[in-house]
Amino acid sequence: MGYKARFKVWRGDKSGGGLEDFSVDVNEGEVVLDIVHRLQATDAPDLAVRWNCKAGKCGSCSAEINGRPRLMCMTRMSTFAEDETITITPMRTFPVIRDLVTDVSYNYEKARMVPAFSPPADLEPGDYRMAQVDVERSQEFRKCIECFLCNDTCHAVRDHEENKTSFSGPRFLMRISELDMHPLDTVDRREVAVQEHGLGYCNITKCCTDVCPEHIKITDNAIIPLKERVADKKYDPIFSIASLFGKTKERARRTPPPGKNA
Amino acid sequence: MTDLERHSYDVVVIGAGGAGLRAAIEARSHGKRTAIVCKSLFGKAHTVMAEGGIAAAMGNVNSKDNWQVHFRDTMRGGKFLNSWRMAELHAKEAPQRVWELETYGALFDRTPEGKISQRNFGGHEYPRLAHVGDRTGLELIRTLQQKIVSLQQEDFHATGDYESHIKVFAECTITRLLTDESGAIAGAYGYFRETGDFVLFESPAVVLATGGIGKSFKVTSNSWEYTGDGHALAMRAGGSTLNMEFIQFHPTGMVWPPSVKGILVTESVRGDGGVLTNSEGTRFMFDYIPDVFKDKYATTPEEGDRWYTDPDNNRRPPELLPRDEVARAINSEVKAGRGTPHGGVYLDVSSRLPAETIRKKLPSMYHQFKELADVDITAVPMEVGPTCHYVMGGVEVEPDTGSAKVPGLFAAGEVSGGMHGSNRLGGNSLSDLLVFGRRAGLGAAEYVESLGESRPQVTDAMVAAAELEALAPFTTEGGENPYTIHSELQESMNDLVGIIRTQAEVEQALERLEGFKARVAHVTVKGGRAFNPGWHLALDLKNMLLVSECVARAALERQESRGGHTREDYPVMSPEWRQVNIVCRADGDGAAIVRQPLVPMREDLLDLFDVDELKKYLTEAELPKGAH
């Protein structure tokens, strides 16, 4: 059952740091976050780490385990060999605050730049009618727990600090796509997707999809359709005429919502 | 005084879960400059863990539902100890609060007509819970978070500053509420987790929305944030808490592996057809239907099964009894030696629903068991057992405004008390957050309005005292590590003030609490002030101790069994005790309790019930006239 595992944990702050070695007890059924907590209770009471739910639902405990972006609470110790050294480092794309805790404010700033949901002005609360098939597309993206592992992994910012001002990362391209697919939203965000969120930086490598703990198909279901809609706009003369008349979003590809008084 | 950052706001909301965010939206909508202060990052609050749904009598699935039926269910669930006024406001306003979420962008699951779908849940007579699969809490948090962002965008267009009217101070812990000489709220003092630097919010109104107290118990579904901060802050500022003996043990927490023990298994598993069996394969809940519910639940598995498709002509299965009943039943089965290998009972959907349906209806449960326990719930039963989930008791408030007994102090959500009486129904928590979050935000805005220019002032002496208190764990030498005391506290509360209580055990708990108090006074932490979890725990531990003492004192005082309080030595529910609230206040370094009579229910609300039902709960003298 129990054994001692070898760990290397990055410790330090903005001014620098390095990997520290630990040998820790591991019991059956434990996850990496349990081991970090054991370290806090024994060898390293001031080891900084974020966590909340310990069930993969809040997206707080993101880090890189053996170089791979993961949730510490959802990484079971049984996935490693007993003689394997496990290395935990903070997410590399965001500035480190201390130990495993990083400054993720980049994400909150980008979130604030996405134009908000905007329903038809004359639609009263209680009168919203939407078909299940139509809400499902956006619902997939709303499973997002904002762990920011996708943004951590995307090469367009991971190795390119300079792109951070012009590129919002997969999380927020997906948010734009989510609003775009909302059956009752009235805003066209295609222009902002390109101009302010850097849709063009994504070259659909799908690395974000690979690390998403919620298994959201970020690239296939959110980003590629968004790219297609942007391309439509560029080449579709009908659209620009329609927009002159203040017509909101084109909804031809959607199932019409059931009658309001149904 | 060292490096003190100062801010001035009209309203400070402590906590960024459902209640806090809804309160902040309301205060800001009334033109008040509002700060939201939270211990975690924005959008990570414990509300994300809520799975089942939001109870609101919209009548989308069964048109017979209305606020009166919801009110009745809530009072029954709480065994009539609820603040009836809160239960009334809650039942009446919940539908509006849910519809409003759609205007913020929420996407609930739909009925075939395109309305918000509603699901069955324990204790609710009709399908009533608006939901998104089994991740409703996440939808609620994200929706409110995104609404706040949209308000910030509006402010940006108006003022050029996103944060001119509403600002989130994330990873910031409040350690003290500051009051002026008249006792009115003047501000809040705390530290930033990241740097350890201190911060002072000068504000005439504070809304507490800090959630619960579960971290005082060993087996809990609650996150580290749930250390009873709001309860303790209110009491130390002169306020009171009530009903603290009522703790909800959710019947179905994971029991294996040990590292995830306590993590919630949503009640929707039962609402969607899951059944509870013991090691002998018996559906044991049929043996545990209490007298007060005898005519409302199926007496045979056949009838229970028919209810899922024909609810009008059959009674619901007893797996859907209120949570306190199910938790006690599981506890008894395990004690009688009919438990599973890991000390729980079986909860099975695999033999009841096709695998595809399970994955569709319960995606996060499927995911959770697969990834954390390596169990495929579409193929084998889950093992579950009770886990400390929710505190019904909380800060004593005015039902209509959320005002606590301190001028300028408001509370909403789990930290407030009264709404749920002795036991909360599933789904009534998310609706509670919205209804009373909004009311507390409004109450705070109106209070600030009423003050005009004359606002209570913070004194330097108070700030200095708050700083000294927060730094104490660094200045003490040779004391213990806070983690040890915390785990001993959790064991004590779990073992001695848990699901089943006795006088001797609760007295023993109180003795141990005295010991912990002495040890916590000398707790010592290593390292610096920047993001130091040891220091954070040392400060939170004081709140946990004060709150645990309230729970234990109230549990000792109440000599009956009701809802989330079961006394082995007083096993029956007593109509006389129903007339009593146990109120708790800070007293020296501990807590003191007094009994306080409940306000009698308004006549027209009493008339909503059958006299025969009322007789089960009320004393002869309380029954409506002519009913004897």
Ligand code: SF4
């Ligand atoms: S698919 Fe696009 S967004 Fe995702 S990781 Fe690759 S480049 Fe980044």
Ligand code: SF4
């Ligand atoms: S999309 Fe997936 S990886 Fe990205 S933040 Fe959301 S949950 Fe995390």
Ligand code: FES
């Ligand atoms: S702690 Fe919540 S996702 Fe890991």
